[in-house]
Amino acid sequence: MSESEKRPFVLGLTGSIGMGKSATAAMFSARGVPVHDSDAAVHALYGPGGAAAQAIGQAFPGTLTPEGRVDRPALREAVLGDAEKLRRLEAIVHPLVGAEARAFLARHAGAPLVVLDIPLLFETGGQARCDAVLVVTAPPEVQRARVLARPGMTEAALNAILAKQMSDAEKRARADHVIDTSRGFERAEAEVEALIGQLRRPA
Known part of the structure; x- marks a missing residue:
């Protein structure tokens, strides 16, 4: 085979x-x-303790809730219409989501x-x-x-x-x-x- x-x-x-x-x-x-849902992966990464949350909070002050979760409406407002800020956000999130997808494929290698x-x-x-x-x-x-x-x-x-x-x-x-x-x-x-x-x- x-x-x-x-x-x-x-x-x-x-x-x-x-x-x-x-x-x-x-x-x-x-x-x-x-099915690997990249939106669900992002939701987890944005949660308290999520791999993306602290990095986003540092890059975009004011976008974390007191619990350490990404405030998605605040983040959307922070990057809306700003291509450079959007690229910075994507540089944080996309590699992490890609790693999640690779782990998913490894888990389902026999499917x-x-x-x-x-x-x-x-x-x-x-x-x-x-x-x-x-x-x-x-x-x-x-x-x-x-x-x-x-x-x-x-x-x-x-x-x-x-x-x-x-x-x-x-x-x-x-x-x-x-x-x-x-x-x-x-x-x-x-x-x-x-x-x-x-x-x-x-x-």
Whole structure:
């Protein structure tokens, strides 16, 4: 058996905000496919005692709570619209999330298929770790309606998030597989099941 057959097929899962990526990741997880959620990894890194919390507090004063947790709204305000500050934040967080992903892959070395759920997959070069990429999409009007329905979300905040993300059209052009969640999550579930059957490496 070759080296590539001994390791899982690594599927990168990405999509812009409001496209249904998290729901799609949950579909893989519900079918027994190990999923590494980079957002969840960041949440842990930002928590009290998290590997990123103290470094962020030092780099961006006023962004830690008294308990030592990163105050995400305060951090968002601190870096919003400032490319240099955003790069400083990414230099702290991205290597730590990358290390978490490598540990995840090592833990699931015997699995036939694993998913790396990374919102900024293309933007951070994460596709280099993947055998294929799945982009979750939806029309712009559906995306905006979903995101603006979230508590505390504003047009300005949404526009700032979209400005740092690769366009949906470019993501779809670079993807190996695309799922459009605006056609209904039942259809998305069926497409996920078909993709799992197609991509799983033989045991």
